[in-house]
Amino acid sequence: MGRRRGITYRQKRALAGWLFSIPFLVGFFLFFLIPVLQSLVMGFQTVKASPTGIKLTFIGLENFKQLLLVDPDFIPVLVSSLTDLAIDFPAIILFSFFIASLLNQKFRGRTLSRVIFFLPVVISSGVIQLIQSSQLQAVSATSITAEAQNTGVVQLADFALGLIRTVRIDPVILDYVQMAVDRAYGITVASGIQILIFLAGLQGIHPALFEASSLEGATGWENFWKITFPMISPLILVNSVFTIIDSMGGLLNQTIMRIHTTSFIIGxxxxxxxxxxxxxxxxxxxxxxxxxxxxRKVYYEN
Amino acid sequence: MKTAWRNRIDRQWSADRLRRHSWTLFRFLLIAGLAFIIVQPILIEISSSFKGLSDLYDGSVFLFPKNPTWKNYVDVWKYLEYPSRLAYTVAYCLLCATLQVVSCSLVAYGIARFNFRAKKMILGMAIATIVVPIQTVLLPQFLQFHYFSPITMFTLGNVLKGVNLIGTPIPLIILSATGVAFKNGLFIFMLRQYYRNLPKELEEVASIDGCGFFKTYVRIITPGAATMMMTVLLFAFVFQWNDYFFTTVLTPGLNVFSTVIVNIGESIAVTQGIWFGNMQEMLYDSAALILFILPLIILYSFTQRFFVQSIERSGIVG
Incomplete structure (x- = not known):
């Protein structure tokens, strides 16, 4: 029984849950939901900023028509954002899973490797990417060939791929691998958190599962597909969603930058x-x- | 007979060893190569931050400048007024990060440990704040803070003029205190996963002892969650330090790094009367970048275990 009359302990707990959520709820409604709706409203208006305030004129679907039918830049930029995602997404998931498996093995220098692979989350997020990309543009504009992004490692990998090309493998796959290798820097840098999530998942698999299956005579390959993969599949989902959000909302995303320029620089x-x-x-x-x-394909343990 | 057996065993054993060693070698090369890809841009920035123009145009200079100079650093240091800006940035980011940890942890605790109908919806709301691209909310937020008053929050600044808060630290402080600043949805999710996995007995014992809900949270839950909160604090600090959109739109002109660091080379060149297109700008950019990330690297070297173990601890996996 609660101290106050008429309120059960259960209701009291529910009330406490609400109370704890109040700061966020205030922020969500005032500084997220209202702005999102206002932004929708503004999409149907011309907005003029003047010293006396904001002047809105309703123009119906005009902005959207302009955007989708007239604007020569928006759709290409959008398509290139989506293409970037389509190329980077499988590469990031496979790469981070592979690296997490590597870092899950025992070897000397493992801690240092983990520290380095996670370094991009700290220093290559946000502003730093922007500075580096603007420097790259400056470099290519003046055509001074500083080996800025295409490092020796990437060139070596390209060379190896050229060799593999002489062997018969599906050219579509090879083209994809080549593309991914050329973007190796971006992919490595974007994989930090995904590697951590996979690593934590791999460490969470109980060793007894592997012991039992090895006793039954399963090979490493079977172990991977029958144990590791199902156990890790919810995390593939988490990582995929994270990668999509990160890539679509990131600073280097061309569409995001274009919206930013249109609103805050052009006005x-x-x-x-x-x-x-x-x-x-x-x-x-x-x-x-x-x-x-x-x-529907994800396996949940519980 | 005996030697034949031994030979066979020896051969098998050495084949096994060969396989193991070649795997170790391959793994080493792979990890070293990838680590190099990650570190290499920083090395290049360090190198070019010490270059003069003569080194930049000299094709034989790659990583080690022939005439290393402090000029880039001296000019950037002066332009940034580095020590005072550093102090301000640290204080500002720390304040925002702390507020974010408090607000995110409150709501995360609320929806993780109390049973009420809206808890799933609140989690969904938190995730929605990271799914919606930041550009969608930034402009109305800008207007809200440009004409800030209880009414103009809803009216796009149309009815009343309100107070102009743009350029002051207040907008980010408000957003942080209400848990809707940069990537806060992610923090709420992480903390909620953490709180959810705590044993129930913690609160039951406290409740039997007559400890109220809030007191339980402050006295019992928070001290136990200190490492997890530290992790989120570090994430929030680093994201705030690196933030571009919120900072340049809501707090332009603030005495922090991220308001001036982009295209800083050009700005310095202009104050020196050099106009656009000078390669010196690029060298300034490199020096500024190093000065900008140096505090982060120092912080990371002391606290890397919080970052590296963050996901395990949060139990996103479980």
Whole structure:
């Protein structure tokens, strides 16, 4: 029984749950939900900023028409964002899983390797990416060939691929691998958190499972497909969602930068709002399709 | 007969060993190569931050400048007023990060440990804040803080003028205190996973002893969660340090690094009367980048275990 009359202990706990959530709920409604809705409203207006305030004029679907039918830049930029995602996404998932398996083995220097692989999360996020990419542009603009991104390692890998090409493997796969290798830096840098998530998952698999199956005579290959893969499959889902969100909302994403320029540098607020809402809907569709296709294939232990 | 057996065993044994050793070698080369890919851009930045123009145009210079100079650092240091800006940035990021940890941890605890109907919806709301691209909310937020008053929050600054908070630290402080700053949805998710896996007995014992919910949270849960909170604090600090969009839009001109660090070379060149297109700008950029990430690298070298073990501890996996 609660101290106050008429309130059960259960209700009291529910109330406490609400109370703990209050700061976030306030923030969510005032500084997230309202802005999201306002941005939708602005998408249907021309927005003029003047010293006396903001002036809105309703223009219906004009912004969206302009965006999808007239603007020569928006759709190509959007397509290139999606292509980047399509190339990087499988590479990041496979790469981070592979590296996590490597880092899960026992060897000398393991701690140091983990520290280095996680370093990009600390120093290559946000502003730093922006500075580096602007420097790269400066370099290519003046055509001074500083070996900025294509390191010796990448060239070596390209060379090895050239050798493999002489052997018969499906050219589609090889083209993809070549593309992924050329983006090795971006992929490595974007994999930090995914590696950690996989690593934690691998460490969470009980060794007894492997012992038992090895006693029954299973090979390492069978162990992987029958134990490791099902146990890790929920994390593949978590990592996939994380990768999609990270790649679509990142600083180097061209669509994001374009929306940013349109709104805060050019000052075309209504148009930028229409852009950002279109983009948001596309991310939402991509995520939904992905979740729909994969969620049923994921194995949950409990 | 005996020697034949032994030979066979020897051969098998050495084949096994060969396989193991070649795997070790392969693994070493692979990890070293990838580690190099990660570290190499920083090495290049360090190298070019010590270059002068003569080294930049000299094709034979790659990593080690022939005439290393401190000029880039001296100019950037002066332009940034480094010591005071560093102090301000650290204080600002620490304040925001602390507020974010407090607000995120409160809501995470609320939805992890108490049973009420909306708890799943609140988690969904937290995740929605990271799924929606930041550009969608940034412009209305800018208007909210540009014409800040209880009414104009809803009216896009149309009815009243309100107070202009853009350029002050207040917008980010408000967003941090209410758990909707940069990537806070992720922090809420991590903390919620952590709290969810705590044993139930903790609160039961406290409740039997007559400890209220909030007191239980402050006195019993929080001290136990100190390492997890430290991890989130470090993430929040680093993200705040590196943040570009919130900082440049809501707090332009603030005395932190991220407001000036992009295209800093150009700005310095302009103050020196050099105009666009000078390669010196690029060298300034490199020196500024090193000065910008150096504090982060020092922080990381002391606290890397918090980052590296963060996911395990949060129990996202479990």
């Amino acid at each position: 075309n607020y209504g148009y930028a709002s229409a852009m950002s809402w279109t983009y948001f809907l596309i991310i939402f569709i991509v995520l939904s399709i992905f979740l729909y296709l994969t969620s």
